[in-house]
Amino acid sequence: MFHKEGYKIMILTALILIAINVVTYSLIDLYWLKFAILVASVLFFLLIVQFFRNPKRPTIHNNEHVVSPVDGKVVVIEEVFEKEYFKDKRLQVSIFMSPLNVHVTRHPVGGKVKFSKYHPGKFLVAWHPKSSEENERTTVVVENEVAGEVLYRQIAGALAKRIVNYAEEGTEVVQGSDSGFIKFGSRVDVFLPIGTKVRVGINDKVKGGVSVIADVVS
Template structure:
């Protein structure tokens, strides 16, 4: 099976390979054969994990090639992971009114590619520097390093979603550009090593998933907006 590596991972994997190879080479002269073998196996396992983490598997993305009013209202998950919260909350950065917030937690073992949950025009993009609280906690959405993106649909509905860095994550990559027209399922970013994505939906939205459910980015339908 061929593993496709995401572009965010290629520089990291090259640097990690060189550093690990150098450490293994130096350990040959400093330690016994048994210790050197342990170090070599450890780095091999660690490198395989890095490859696994930066994988970008091809999936059959949600089909939105032809216009369909019902499909246009369907929101898909922006990330692989687990639904950790679904609740009513006041969104105070852009929408500034009560919304339904769906929080998706990505562990280090999930695919970390982020995808647009709906098609439309990007009307707002902002990066916020911050802390690195464990992404599972709700306060991470206000205190952690994060990005906020808002898409306006053809029906003028505004859908906000937020990348949130976690305890291990130290870099958020976002490709969304204000003014761009985007399609559901396309990549909009990547977060390294554990993180969360929140989606803010209109109050009258129909929720199709439940807390604790596992979802697939660009594929699992999570809601239908009014």
């Protein structure tokens, strides 16, 4: 199963690669070179295809849990001052996605979307300290009676040239459901109330919509 954001890119890539191989076949006499270009084309197409995969995830809905919004590795767990929405101290959990990870973004909690905003910006590497403030990004806040307000931020990386965000203010969303997509590498930051019990550690690998990253304070 593939994400809808990938179909145009996959079709365009396939057409370009087919054209390259047709031209190669007609202009080049060396069989080994033709074969090498064909193999490289197939491998490149498979890389593109795997990037846009969208596996179904059996999210167990629980308002006391915050699930990981994306697949990747936990790279930050620290108290920070969140200056865009809360304007106070929050517990930040950051998850880095490599180009090989599934890049679907999922709602970490269910509830009502209170805030959703896109920010144009730079394309610093996703682990750069200033990437969360200077890179292209979107900020979304979802609220429910148990978790309160949970903020998550999609952040573009050096390769990610487009962030897709489906969250609209005022809508009700389901925990683990599709909230967007980040094309070609990046990271997502989750901001939780101080005192939230975190259930992951640095370098832990998590799965979007499945791995519980925190228990909220009720």
